[in-house]
Amino acid sequence: MRRPHLPFRSAGVRFGIIYAGVFALGTLALATFLWWSTAGLLDRQTDAAIYADTQGLSERYAEGGLLALEETIGQRLAGNVDDDAIYLLVDPAYHRLVGNLERWPPALHQDAAWYEVPIERAGRRGMARLHHFILPGSVHLLVGRDVEVRAQMARLLTDALLWAAGVALLLGTVGALAVRGLFRITLADVSATAAAISAGDLTKRVRVVGRGDEFDRLAETINDMLDRIARLMDGVRQVSNAIAHDLRTPIARARARLEDAAAHASGETDLRAAIDRAQADLDGVIGIFQALLRIAEIEAGARRSAFAPLDLAPLLLDLVELYSAAAEERGQCLTAAIPPHLPAFGDRDMIQQAVANLLDNALKFSPARSTIAIEAAARPDGGAVIAVADHGPGIPEADRARAAERFFRGERARSTPGSGLGLALVQAVAQLHGGALTLSDNQPGLRAALTLATRPHRHAGVTQMNATSSYDQATADLHAA
Amino acid sequence: MAVVRTVLAVALLAGLGSAAAVSQSPPPAQPAVQSGGPLRVTSDTAEYCDDLAGQVATERERRPAPQPEAEVLAQEGQHMCDSGLIRGGLVRLRRALLLLRADK
Incomplete structure (x- = not known):
């Protein structure tokens, strides 16, 4: 059943959202880092300076008492070239002793606390960051800095980051739309092809752009x-x-x-x-x-459990003996070149049937007084090859590629009995054994070579049809029938 | 999807790292409750200019041969303060004072 088309079920939209999310996270991380490394750094430096100043004044008070502290504050104010220092020393009743603030700010009573206080300097309003300390004798000390410049920079940075966030949002949205569009365009062809295939048009193919991606x-x-x-x-x-x-x-x-x-x-x-x-x-x-x-x-590999090491030599000699009698009846001659031992790995019955099919075809299509040769040899890689060569009409080169297809019968084989399944079975056996069936021109006639691997793998078989043949494939089963 | 997850994780870690770095900054300041408007800073006034000029004059008197640069700064500062350019005058007077004290 087809699901309704909803935007959140679209992979393109999903990828677009993921892209926008990643972009937003990256922008947020960058903005946070920028803030931390600029405005945050100034804040930390200001606080460190105030804290150091306070510690110095506390020590001075401890060493020289109130008068020394007042003198030091006056000197520090007089030497404050940056013109940003703020001091205020008051007695326990909050009466001003020395400093450059006109009065003690109300509601500033907590010891060791930090405050942001609005100030006015020469008619201009600004902000001061203050640190309150209560010294021995209940003397209150305020040490601070004019942070208006920093506040202005923070405002500028905030504005810049807000604008950057807007641009990032815009770029993220455009990027997400582009990703979604690209995804849709790319998949549209695949989707159209799949739709055409499901509608029955098997000729349709997905377009390959050529970018190699x-x-x-x-x-x-x-x-x-x-x-x-x-x-x-x-x-x-x-x-x-x-x-x-x-x-x-x-x-x-x-x-x-x-x-x-x-x-x-x-x-x-x-x-x-x-x-x-x-x-x-x-x-x-x-x-x-x-x-x-x-x-x-055979093609399904259902008989693979019957695979075992075997000697092909006696198996082939038995077949030669069996078919020699049939060849003699037809006035033909069957010659064999088989080594004394030919080790292989496979299903004995299947190999026997495949070779029997090849011999049967050779006898059937060879004329009287002709010679049919069966040869077997071990391969250097450990497998074996069994070849049957005749002097019959052969298979035209154009038909060789299809000769092992089921029910294929060449023009020259139409007049002979058979069903066109013999070579198909041989090829299936070859492939199951990790080998191949190779058809070639015997000049004249056909040479069919069945190759078997030592340890066949399920998909290792490759059938080569680079030969001529004129076989009508009739199976041993058919003949038995 | 593995690539997307990796990118998301990296971005998240970067964000968390930055957040952790921010959290190392000093404790936030409390806004002070104000009554009667902002606090006036008294070191930007003509009175403080005169006070500073007095300190400079005291330091000059203590030295038989003050530095010429300090002399110039003191004169410029005094002049600017008299002309109403308080902040510029204060800066020069402070520099003059620092030079004189350093010359001790």
Whole structure:
């Protein structure tokens, strides 16, 4: 079910908000640091100066008493070139003794407290930062600084930061909108492609801009995935068509024979013969299904548990012995070049069936008085290669790439019996064993090489079709059927 | 999303760090309750100018040969105070006083 389109569910809006949030946090951190390193620094320096001044005056009072303190305050006022110092010394009754404030500010009674007090200097209003100390004898001392300049600078800084905050907000909003827009534009093509694909147009692809960035890599990955899906869909379609076509013929034939027998059979012998022929046709159909299921089983890797180390030499010699008799019947010659020991790792039955398919094809398509050769050898990397070469019509180069597809039958193989599943099964076995099926020109004829790896991995198989062939692939299953 | 989270964490840490730094500043001052308007500073007045000029004159009398620069500053300061330029006059008188005291 499609959810309603709400702004907060949009990834673009979310990224935009995150961008704006990060931008605002960064700006806030920068403004805080600026404030701390300017206005804050002045505050700290002023407070440190006042505190040091107060300590000095306290010591002076302790050393020389009230008169000495009054004299020192007068000297400090007279020597205050910066003209920012403020002192006021009062007796316990808050009567002014010395200093440059006209009177004691009301409500300033707390010892060691800091105050911000408005002052007036030569007609100008300002602020003073004051520190109150109660000295022994209940004498009150105020030491402070005129901080109007600092206050003006703080106001200027505040204004500047407010303006900066406004600009940052504007930039953050623009940036967030740009991020959202960029995200939407980038994903719009992906979304449109996905919509077209879901509507049935498998030819649509995501546009690759060519910048080589993450979005380009995403587009390439999606396009690869779509290509793969399209190939699989084509394969499924072709297999479906092939199944419908290849099964229709024997079933229709069986039906026609039964119908003819029902209408014209003159006795039990005719009826039984018709039934036998129809049964043979239907067995052929069952054989096709068995072969398909077996290929699917091999491709799914369901038989991998049967993998074990084995010696291919006796297996191949048994096959040579079996097919030598069939070759002799056809007037052909089967030669073998097999080493005494050929270690491999795999499923014995599957390998045997794959090699049997290759031999069966070679015998079927080779003319009389021709030679069929089977060779086997160990590979330097530890695997094995088994090649079957004949002198038949071969497979045209244009058809070799498709020769191992299910139900593929070349033009030259149309006239021979078979279903087009033999090489598909060989290729599936090769891939399951981490190897490949390679078809090449035997000049004349076809050379089919089945390569097996020592320790196959699930996706290691690569099928190379750089050869000619003229095989009609008929499986051992079909022949058994 | 990992990059976004990292950036957010860094920004947050920076903000918290700055906040922690601010918190090290001295305790905030209390605003004093005022009655009768702002406090007048008495060291910006013509009276204080005269007082300071008196201190400078006392220091000059104590020295047989005062520095010429102090003399000039004292004269300029006195003149500016007489002309109503109190703050400028005060600055010069203070400098003159400091020079004379340093010459002790």
